[in-house]
Amino acid sequence: MNLENSKWYKWLPRRGRPLRVRKKGVISNAQRSSNKVGVVLPVYNQERQYLFECVQAIENQTYRNFELVIVIDGANAQTVKAVYEASKLLTCKFSIIHRVFNKGIAYSLNEGFEKLLDCPLLTWISSDNKQWPNYLEKLVEAMKNATPETVLVYSLYHPIDEKGLSRDINNTWYQALNEMMKRPKEEIMLTCFIGASFLFTREAYEQADGYDPKYGLVSDYEFWIRLMPLGEFLFLPEPLMDYRLNGKHSLTTITASEELFLQSMSASVDHRRKNGDKPKVTVIITACNHEKYIKECIQSVLSQSFSNFHIVVIDVGSTDSTLSKIYSMRDTRIIPIHISKRHKADALNIGFEYVLGEYVLELDGDDWIDPATLETMVNEMDSLAENVGLVFANRKIWFEENGVLREGSIHKGLNYADKYEVLEKFQTHCPRMYRYSALKELNGWMSTIQGEPLLADDFAMFLRLAEHYELHWIDKDLYHQRRHSTNITIKEKEILNNQFRILAQETLLRWGNVYKANFEVIDGTITKINLVPTGKEMTKQ
Numbered sequence: 001m002n003l004e005n006s007k008w009y010k011w012l013p014r015r016g017r018p019l020r021v022r023k024k025g026v027i028s029n030a031q032r033s034s035n036k037v038g039v040v041l042p043v044y045n046q047e048r049q050y051l052f053e054c055v056q057a058i059e060n061q062t063y064r065n066f067e068l069v070i071v072i073d074g075a076n077a078q079t080v081k082a083v084y085e086a087s088k089l090l091t092c093k094f095s096i097i098h099r100v101f102n103k104g105i106a107y108s109l110n111e112g113f114e115k116l117l118d119c120p121l122l123t124w125i126s127s128d129n130k131q132w133p134n135y136l137e138k139l140v141e142a143m144k145n146a147t148p149e150t151v152l153v154y155s156l157y158h159p160i161d162e163k164g165l166s167r168d169i170n171n172t173w174y175q176a177l178n179e180m181m182k183r184p185k186e187e188i189m190l191t192c193f194i195g196a197s198f199l200f201t202r203e204a205y206e207q208a209d210g211y212d213p214k215y216g217l218v219s220d221y222e223f224w225i226r227l228m229p230l231g232e233f234l235f236l237p238e239p240l241m242d243y244r245l246n247g248k249h250s251l252t253t254i255t256a257s258e259e260l261f262l263q264s265m266s267a268s269v270d271h272r273r274k275n276g277d278k279p280k281v282t283v284i285i286t287a288c289n290h291e292k293y294i295k296e297c298i299q300s301v302l303s304q305s306f307s308n309f310h311i312v313v314i315d316v317g318s319t320d321s322t323l324s325k326i327y328s329m330r331d332t333r334i335i336p337i338h339i340s341k342r343h344k345a346d347a348l349n350i351g352f353e354y355v356l357g358e359y360v361l362e363l364d365g366d367d368w369i370d371p372a373t374l375e376t377m378v379n380e381m382d383s384l385a386e387n388v389g390l391v392f393a394n395r396k397i398w399f400e401e402n403g404v405l406r407e408g409s410i411h412k413g414l415n416y417a418d419k420y421e422v423l424e425k426f427q428t429h430c431p432r433m434y435r436y437s438a439l440k441e442l443n444g445w446m447s448t449i450q451g452e453p454l455l456a457d458d459f460a461m462f463l464r465l466a467e468h469y470e471l472h473w474i475d476k477d478l479y480h481q482r483r484h485s486t487n488i489t490i491k492e493k494e495i496l497n498n499q500f501r502i503l504a505q506e507t508l509l510r511w512g513n514v515y516k517a518n519f520e521v522i523d524g525t526i527t528k529i530n531l532v533p534t535g536k537e538m539t540k541q
Helices: 007-011 014-019 029-034 048-059 077-089 105-113 135-145 171-181 185-189 202-207 213-230 257-274 294-302 322-328 344-352 373-382 419-425 436-441 457-468 493-510
Strands: 037-043 066-073 093-099 121-124 150-160 198-201 232-244 281-287 309-316 334-339 359-364 388-401 404-411 432-435 470-483 515-522 525-533
Touching: 037 048, 037 105, 037 135, 048 077, 066 077, 066 105, 077 093, 093 105, 105 121, 105 213, 121 135, 121 202, 135 150, 135 198, 135 232, 150 171, 150 202, 150 213, 171 232, 185 213, 185 232, 198 202, 202 213, 281 294, 281 344, 281 373, 294 309, 294 322, 294 359, 309 322, 309 344, 322 334, 334 344, 344 457, 359 373, 359 436, 373 388, 373 432, 373 470, 388 436, 388 457, 404 470, 419 457, 419 493, 419 525, 432 436, 436 457, 457 470, 457 493, 493 515, 493 525
Parallel strands: 037 066, 037 121, 066 093, 150 232, 281 309, 281 359, 309 334, 388 470
Antiparallel strands: 121 198, 150 198, 359 432, 388 404, 388 432, 515 525
């Protein structure tokens, strides 16, 4: 295969190519049939005990046709000393690359594999994990018996704590892990399900151009994405290693788990972009404890008559099964994001980083949309001038009581004459489809006001868009909004009222202080804003 002419090679940044697979193995048929395994052990700063346990586990392998390269990646003096002392346990063929400067996991792996050019099979081991004695034997056997198209074999793992003790797990835990890891390879775009127990072919490694240093701690996940189109993945449903969770110097715990997750999904989005997988629309769904509704919400998007879309689904710190429900919706157009509890505007801004579409539709995780929503709104937006930053339609209200939906009224949109009418009418509308360029110009959603989290983010967005862009109403019923006791407009009425007042006053000041705002309140809720001329200007601008 000609590397330079392959499609996936052209996706790669030219600046990164020379730093990755610099030397290639020339594997003879005899070497290929020998199934020799090249093992790389990258080491940064690590606990002495973990290193000794890891090296001993390598030495205990029942499969002996392997060669080990230990790469010291700018580690501290204590770690360096521990590496050389632990290496005395080894009777297998090994070498040590001792580099003074830290260059990261991806660089270290490529450097190590460069020393193993006669090995047709490759793997690498994190220095805080412990491979079981049959680790290599089982993986090599699986690869040998697999179809010729197989480029990767991976297996389950057994979790241990920082002290090396088994976590409190049962068969249900293994069943859940098995279900999560046994996926079609295409779903690697949704989540990294491969884990730390694996074996891949050198041929595929070189075709994929090795590990990419720019992805840092998630370079392994990014590598699996590039490996995916090159051949088949084979899952071995048995644990072959002890995987240390929350180890002090673990590669997967140096960075907060949420940041690692977001980096992983960034890698997925980067590959979608490089692959030309740019949809017309990105739907951003925010969900918090919506286990009863999230599948219906997502399915309403998947069932659209218009199919050129991605869905960024953000689980915002749910304590129920919302996240597992999201993962159960196996569609490669879904980009799942899991973040800690925070306010909606912050979640939307995180989701905005993963948008690939020209247009962005916002959807709450307990609501749903009509099957023709995207088609209708895309056609309308395409027909409008670039200065239209938002199109919106009508929404139907549904009241939920004891799990039963009761049909409510239709809330129609409005045709606004100018930005002052947007403020004075004091309404927000659903569904909302934004022009991506408009959201980019506004730097996404406003998330704070006077140092406090902004809950009135919908109204703030309407005002900010009206200040710079035209708004357009589609008089069709396209959105279904669920009302129940946990809706934010009921729980936090007082905070919202105060923020509405601040938003109106600050906006009018920014617009030249031509009007002042008088607020109409019914049952403790602001229902309308009346604009009164200040005398500076007698007519609306």
